[in-house]
Amino acid sequence: MAKRFDGKTVFIFGGNSGIGLASAEAFAAEGAKLAITGRDQATLDAAAEKTGALAIRSDMADPAASGAALAQAADALGPLDVVFVNAGVGGFAAAPDVSEEFWDHIHDVNLRGAFFAAQKALPHMRDGGAMVFTGSTGSVMGLPGNSAYAAAKAGLRAVVRILAAELLPRKIRVNMVSPGPTETPLINRNPGMGPEVVDQMRKHMIASVPMHRMGEPEEIARVALFLASEDASFITAADIFVDGGVVELAYAT
Known part of the structure; x- marks a missing residue:
């Protein structure tokens, strides 16, 4: 039986953890030739082992590095059919505390x-082809x-x-998938927030969700696919x- 991404080449920015890794696993299971990026070599290596992806260390904050990673993937795998712009960073700070x-x-x-x-x-x-971006419910909420x-x-x-x-x-x-509160490593990497604060934030998030739970990366990945x-x-x-x-x-x- 044919799979949805048989013969397709997929590139995921930030495919080494969280939503990106769940998406990489799902794309690979559906027949895609896959390239992923990330900043951490250890998680990239682990993701490559799980998915068979071409793993390229790259920081999306550096446009030149993104361009080089895309060229490397296209050279190795051929023209891209899908690009998933997923990499992101988080952080909370009240307006008076936001530095430049x-x-x-x-x-x-x-x-x-x-x-x-x-x-x-x-x-x-x-x-x-198709391009998908990871957005956020935060874009429309006054949090x-x-x-x-x-x-x-x-x-x-x-x-x-x-x-x-x-x-x-x-x-x-070109489309966007916007997760609500989702259980990803990003939650635990908010600058200046210790484990107790993160735990309180998670409880607050769950209380705000009508379904009374956090989302899972795989649930976001299914919509991205x-x-x-x-x-x-x-x-x-x-x-x-x-x-x-x-x-x-x-x-x-």
């Missing part, structure tokens, strides 16, 4: 880095302490709309919330 360095750290990856990763992918993509991250993801949402319009002549669909596949052939410029009902049930009320 903190703001730039968040935006250099989540907005600036993501845009230039997509830009540099375009010469390597086949016409008729205290989330100004830098939310601004970056809201900006990225605008980028998705514009890219979708610009790439219509090439029949490249749908958007990347021909099952979503008439969908572009969309932002799909995978959040247990937060935006449309809890936040809307």
Whole structure:
């Protein structure tokens, strides 16, 4: 039986952990030739062993490094059919505590880095392909302490709309999957937040979710694969919330 990504080449920025790793495993299981990036060599090696992916150490905050990784993948695997711009960094700080360095750290990856990763992918993509971005429910929610991250993801949402319009002549669909509270390593890597604070934040997140639990990376990955596949052939410029009902049930009320 044919698989959805047989004969397709998939590139994932940030495919070495969390949502990216879950997606890499799912793409590989569906027949894709796969390349992934990440900053940590140990988790990259582990992900490559799990998925058979070409693993390239690269930091999405560095557009030149993203461009080099894309060129390496295209040389090794052929033109890209799917690009998943997933890598991201988190961080919470109340507005008076947001430094220029903190703001730039968040935006250099989540907005600036993501845009230039997509830009540099375009010469390597086949016409008729798909590009998927990882967004966030934070882009539409007024969550205290989330100004830098939310601004970056809201900006990225605008980028998705514009890219979708610009790439219509090439029949490249561009969409976004926006997770709500999800159990990923990113939760535990908030600068300045110790384990007790992170635990309290997790409890607060669960309380805010109508389904009363955190999401799992595999649940986000399934939507990313749908958007990347021909099952979503008439969908572009969309932002799909995978959040247990937060935006449309809890936040809307």
